[in-house]
Amino acid sequence: MRSLTVLLFGLLALATGAESQTAWTTPTAAEVDAIYPDVEALYIDLHQNPELAFQEVQTASKLAARARALGYEVTTGVGPTGIVAVMKNGPGPTVMLRTELDALPVQEKTGLPFASKVVVKNANGQSTPVMHACGHDIHMSAWAGTARLMAEHKNRWHGTLMLVGQPAEETGAGASAMLKDGLFTRFPRPDFALSLHDDDSMPAGTIGYHAGPFRAMVDSVTIVVHGRGGHAAMPMNTVDPIVLAARLVLALQTIVSRENNPTDPVVVTVGSLHGGTQGNIIPDEVRLQLSVRTYTPEVRQKTLAAIQRIAHGEAVSAGAPEPEVLVARGESSVRLGVVYNDPALTARLAVALKAGLGDRSVIEMPAKMTSEDFGEYWNTGKVPSALLHIGAVNARKFEEIQKTGIPGPAPHSPEWAPDREPTIKGAMRAEVTELIELLQ
Numbered sequence: 001m002r003s004l005t006v007l008l009f010g011l012l013a014l015a016t017g018a019e020s021q022t023a024w025t026t027p028t029a030a031e032v033d034a035i036y037p038d039v040e041a042l043y044i045d046l047h048q049n050p051e052l053a054f055q056e057v058q059t060a061s062k063l064a065a066r067a068r069a070l071g072y073e074v075t076t077g078v079g080p081t082g083i084v085a086v087m088k089n090g091p092g093p094t095v096m097l098r099t100e101l102d103a104l105p106v107q108e109k110t111g112l113p114f115a116s117k118v119v120v121k122n123a124n125g126q127s128t129p130v131m132h133a134c135g136h137d138i139h140m141s142a143w144a145g146t147a148r149l150m151a152e153h154k155n156r157w158h159g160t161l162m163l164v165g166q167p168a169e170e171t172g173a174g175a176s177a178m179l180k181d182g183l184f185t186r187f188p189r190p191d192f193a194l195s196l197h198d199d200d201s202m203p204a205g206t207i208g209y210h211a212g213p214f215r216a217m218v219d220s221v222t223i224v225v226h227g228r229g230g231h232a233a234m235p236m237n238t239v240d241p242i243v244l245a246a247r248l249v250l251a252l253q254t255i256v257s258r259e260n261n262p263t264d265p266v267v268v269t270v271g272s273l274h275g276g277t278q279g280n281i282i283p284d285e286v287r288l289q290l291s292v293r294t295y296t297p298e299v300r301q302k303t304l305a306a307i308q309r310i311a312h313g314e315a316v317s318a319g320a321p322e323p324e325v326l327v328a329r330g331e332s333s334v335r336l337g338v339v340y341n342d343p344a345l346t347a348r349l350a351v352a353l354k355a356g357l358g359d360r361s362v363i364e365m366p367a368k369m370t371s372e373d374f375g376e377y378w379n380t381g382k383v384p385s386a387l388l389h390i391g392a393v394n395a396r397k398f399e400e401i402q403k404t405g406i407p408g409p410a411p412h413s414p415e416w417a418p419d420r421e422p423t424i425k426g427a428m429r430a431e432v433t434e435l436i437e438l439l440q
Contacts, residue, residue, distance in 0.1 A: 024156050026356030026433045027149055032425050035145055039428070042066075043141035043420060044114045050103030050130045050137070052122060053168035056081045059101045059140070063165050066144050070151040072163065075187070079178035083165040084187050087151065092159025095438045096190035096383070097431060098374065099136070099143035100169035106131040109414040134170065134411045135198035135392060138418050142196065142427030149432050157439035160188050172218070172336045175376035184381050192345060192438055193377040193385040196427055200410040201365070202391025203398040204419040205426030207353055208365035209388050211346040213295055215339035216265065218371035219304065221290040223248065223311050224324040225275075229284040238282045242275055244318045245286040249273070251314055252290070255306045266303055267293040267369050293369045295338060339375035342384040349386055352437035353430060361426075365389060390427050392418035
């Protein structure tokens, strides 16, 4: 009788253990808390030592070393400063999780004790301050924590996990560079591609998802306005390109307000205007740099044609020579397509995240006009993809913003400082939940 009782208890224990393993789909708060100090130390290091696009040598080395120590097969120098870390864990699907490595040419004004003081030469040889003003340090830290949690819980999943550290997202050239360097041929071709981005429109730790077209395509446009320079006291002897440029800045906004269907999103921004050397000289030319963001090829084509037409018309009206309108596809002569979140994949992830994190922590969010080269993994590689967002604003500050209607700092601002602990912890829990859902 005693032997039978022991046997029954043993079988019950085995069944309970198997059930608990099967039920583990999201890291507990205690599991995340246990590794957070190490992850936070990495975050502070990355934040203090940012690197520009295609200069991310030290950043990549730090992530690669961590992945190797966890047992991943790591390849560096992909595309050319990216990393790929692969862990094969039996039969099953291959899932790719991407983080970005690069920072922005921005002078930090957060006031943080570990604020970046880095100044480097950019690709043009100009000195520029550098800051992680878009949260890529948050993304990398969460990625590293997720890599550790997945390695330490290999008994919970099966398949192949492919962790990608991608360079040059800010210039729009990194994803295509990795693809050209054989990301989907030299390494296991993923069945799914995932990424997570911090966000200023949600409280820290909240996950936002949007199925279908999610982030806009982008084109960079340069307009060189030509005039006839001369003395500021004798404008009648000149064709003033600064006045022409000022008129052009305003005229371009009529494309959005009067030529485009309001239901088809488009943004035309003049982000840079340079001309002249001092106040008493009328220059020969002025250079304008534009960012044009659209969601459909038809609206894109119509908008670029309108820019060309308006620039020509304003020059004719001012008696100026024909302006140069130069369209460079994307932020670095690469056209960035729409980020398309596979609807079936996004719906599946949303269900898993709500089950693991709670309904209130996972919300549907609207599409954005910001752009992202993560879309290249679908547009070029044809891999079902999902880019989700995570809120990074302190909960109290978020409530204040909602009450006052006065927006706070956002990504690309020199004052952007995510509420790091709840954001990183939320990102790790969300990423592991997504991966376990797809690698069961």
